[in-house]
Amino acid sequence: MHPEPLSVIFLNAAVVNNFVLALFLGICPFLGVSAKKETAWNMGLATLFVMLVSSAAAFGINWLLTELDLLFLRLICYIAVIASTVQLVEMFVKRFSPALFRSLGIFLPLITTNCAILGLALFQTSKEYDLLQSLVYALGAGVGFTLALMLMAGLREKLALARVPTVSQGAAMSLMLAGLLSLAFMGFAGLGGSHG
Amino acid sequence: MAELPTQQEPLTLDTFVRGLWEENPVFVMLLGMCPVLAVTNSTMNAIAMGLATTFVLVCSSLLVSLLRNWIPKQVRIASYIVIIATFVTIVDYGIQAISLELYAALGAFIQLIVANCVILGRAEAYASKERLHTTFINSLGMGAGFTLALLSLGTVREILGSGTILGVPLFPADFQPWVVMILPPGGFFVLGAWLLLFNWLRLRKARKSPDPTGAAIHAS
Amino acid sequence: MNAEVETQPRGGVTPTWPMLRTLGGIAMMSGLLVVLVYQTTLPIIAENQRLLTEKAVFQVIPGAVTKRDFVVTEGGLQPVETGGAGTVIYAAAGADGGLRGVAFPGAARGYQDVIQFLFGYDPDCQCIVGSKVLKSTETPGLGDKISTDPEFLKNFVALDARLNADGTALANPIVPVKHGTKTQPWQIDAVSGATISSNAMARALNDAAQDLLPKVQRELATLLSGEDPKEAP
Numbered sequence: 001m002h003p004e005p006l007s008v009i010f011l012n013a014a015v016v017n018n019f020v021l022a023l024f025l026g027i028c029p030f031l032g033v034s035a036k037k038e039t040a041w042n043m044g045l046a047t048l049f050v051m052l053v054s055s056a057a058a059f060g061i062n063w064l065l066t067e068l069d070l071l072f073l074r075l076i077c078y079i080a081v082i083a084s085t086v087q088l089v090e091m092f093v094k095r096f097s098p099a100l101f102r103s104l105g106i107f108l109p110l111i112t113t114n115c116a117i118l119g120l121a122l123f124q125t126s127k128e129y130d131l132l133q134s135l136v137y138a139l140g141a142g143v144g145f146t147l148a149l150m151l152m153a154g155l156r157e158k159l160a161l162a163r164v165p166t167v168s169q170g171a172a173m174s175l176m177l178a179g180l181l182s183l184a185f186m187g188f189a190g191l192g193g194s195h196g
Numbered sequence: 197m198a199e200l201p202t203q204q205e206p207l208t209l210d211t212f213v214r215g216l217w218e219e220n221p222v223f224v225m226l227l228g229m230c231p232v233l234a235v236t237n238s239t240m241n242a243i244a245m246g247l248a249t250t251f252v253l254v255c256s257s258l259l260v261s262l263l264r265n266w267i268p269k270q271v272r273i274a275s276y277i278v279i280i281a282t283f284v285t286i287v288d289y290g291i292q293a294i295s296l297e298l299y300a301a302l303g304a305f306i307q308l309i310v311a312n313c314v315i316l317g318r319a320e321a322y323a324s325k326e327r328l329h330t331t332f333i334n335s336l337g338m339g340a341g342f343t344l345a346l347l348s349l350g351t352v353r354e355i356l357g358s359g360t361i362l363g364v365p366l367f368p369a370d371f372q373p374w375v376v377m378i379l380p381p382g383g384f385f386v387l388g389a390w391l392l393l394f395n396w397l398r399l400r401k402a403r404k405s406p407d408p409t410g411a412a413i414h415a416s
Numbered sequence: 417m418n419a420e421v422e423t424q425p426r427g428g429v430t431p432t433w434p435m436l437r438t439l440g441g442i443a444m445m446s447g448l449l450v451v452l453v454y455q456t457t458l459p460i461i462a463e464n465q466r467l468l469t470e471k472a473v474f475q476v477i478p479g480a481v482t483k484r485d486f487v488v489t490e491g492g493l494q495p496v497e498t499g500g501a502g503t504v505i506y507a508a509a510g511a512d513g514g515l516r517g518v519a520f521p522g523a524a525r526g527y528q529d530v531i532q533f534l535f536g537y538d539p540d541c542q543c544i545v546g547s548k549v550l551k552s553t554e555t556p557g558l559g560d561k562i563s564t565d566p567e568f569l570k571n572f573v574a575l576d577a578r579l580n581a582d583g584t585a586l587a588n589p590i591v592p593v594k595h596g597t598k599t600q601p602w603q604i605d606a607v608s609g610a611t612i613s614s615n616a617m618a619r620a621l622n623d624a625a626q627d628l629l630p631k632v633q634r635e636l637a638t639l640l641s642g643e644d645p646k647e648a649p
Contacts, residue, residue, distance in 0.1 A: 008525070023234065024229075025234075025308075028313060075284060075285050076450070080281075083274065115230045118310060118311045122304045126304070167396045168395070170391075171391055172388050172395055173388075175388030179383075183381040186380070267442075268435050268438055271438055285450050289457040289461065293461050375558075
């Protein structure tokens with residue numbers, strides 16, 4: 001596999017193959033916490049942070065398991081490590097930055113069941129990225145997730161003031177919005193692909 | 197948790213049917229949306245994904261129910277996750293053994309069954325409290341409901357997006373398929389449309405029967 | 417086991433030992449199950465993989481019925497059984513045992529993500545005789561025309577891939593041209609409406625061919641000698 005430039009990896013993860021709008025990862029938090037911009041921002045940051053940490057951890061595990069020739073345990077190890085990373089991050093943030101903990105607080109445990117994190121670990125493995133590439137990929141994925149969440153929250157805040165037919169309130173409306181956003185993001189396809 | 201041994205659910209037809217409609221994991225509880233949207237661009241993928249998820253759901257629920265008196269509360273989530281991940285790994289290898297082409301089509305979403313909140317939700321909310329046979333029936337119903345949801349999306353998307361069903365062409369050759377339906381936005385649109393339909397049905401029902409429960413639905 | 421249920425405190429703090437025992441037990445059990453399934457399915461998966469590769473190789477090289485895998489290493493071509501690291505290529509033979517062609521992989525970034533290809537090379541005419549998309553997430557109906565459009569696929573019936581005089585690179589790099597402007601046998605006539613995907617395919621082919629074909633051509637004898645099934649170890 002020829003090495004991809006870091007900028008392409010970043011763009012790819014953040015917009016072209018946006019984790020939420022193109023790959024459908026992390027839909028639950030996307031629909032769940034995108035009602036207000038402030039919570040969306042905090043959730044995005046928390047996810048970005050956990051993504052970076054677990055990406056590095058997943059890289060380490062994959063290396064270790066490859067050395068030991070135990071690749072069939074990969075999935076179990078990944079999920080266990082992500083769950084404990086989230087716990088560790090929670091404890092760490094609580095200890096060293098109570099202010100940050102108050103704003104991220106309830107979102108951290110939610111991240112464990114965010115399939116974007118596990119997806120990130122699995123994709124970086126299947127794409128055979130090295131450590132630096134993995135971290136850039138995680139950064140791009142986190143930025144893309146935050147971006148999608150913020151866009152959605154902005155739309156929903158506006159929509160809260162609009163008169164919507166009763167029948168289309170709630171999740172159905174959110175999904176239609178997400179579809180439109182996803183349609184818009186398709187326009188990014190081809191970015192970084194046309195260079196020689 | 198053996199804390200409430202007296203309130204275990206008796207086995208009725210409702211144990212199964214609930215998962216199909218009233219508590220449908222996708223349409224009503226809005227859980228496990230990622231695979232629902234991602235792999236439903238064809239009917240075949242939807243069926244395979246539904247069956248794989250049902251298998252993991254039933255097996256892990258059974259094991260959790262079996263071990264329910266034995267798992268301390270503090271480590272229950274970790275235990276459930278390990279149990280689920282085990283069965284997902286088994287399914288992963290199983291599908292590779294059955295067909296590598298199918299495996300390529302479903303991609304990473306087989307392994308992502310681990311993070312499907314339907315399964316962890318069942319383990320935590322039902323299997324950890326109930327007896328073995330009710331758990332089996334209930335999780336089977338949930339799995340069927342999940343598969344049903346996948347199918348209703350997959351069929352619509354395949355018919356509109358490729359003009360085929362299970363790979364068999366439905367329309368004359370000059371039919372121009374609505375390609376966007378098998379692309380990511382189509383997933384959102386079709387699921388949104390299904391939810392709209394269900395909302396509309398519920399509202400209509402509520403309007404026809406002016407009882408307090410109907411009013412409550414209308415208000416929410 | 418029944419006795420342990422009794423000792424479990426209700427609502428109070430669970431001692432460390434049962435927690436460790438439970439986690440350990442579950443981990444042991446899951447490990448056992450996974451290893452069991454892994455061992456059972458491993459030969460089936462390997463067989464599936466082999467059939468799939470074989471099908472792809474026979475598809476890109478017309479008339480091929482058997483194949484042998486080689487690794488392109490620093491020191492030259494080696495049969496895959498020797499365990500060297502490098503790109504795997506497939507030498508395919510016809511029913512008479514003669515070398516029909518060599519299949520080699522290539523990859524490039526397309527419209528959505530990296531596309532992986534398998535190309536067929538015929539050493540007799542020094543040309544590309546077939547292509548197959550192995551993995552792609554290109555837009556259905558547009559980008560995926562590179563594997564379905566019959567007019568585009570005609571590019572790969574006999575695409576010129578001659579080596580230069582010293583045999584170190586292609587005499588003419590394989591380049592994509594705008595739809596309908598193909599004039600030379602080494603040009604690829606792009607699909608209109610799928611230009612980026614066509615370009616990606618040309619780039620993948622050119623990169624892989626520039627790198628691999630000189631080595632393949634230099635060691636055709638190795639491929640040939642390993643080719644006859646009777647001579648194979």
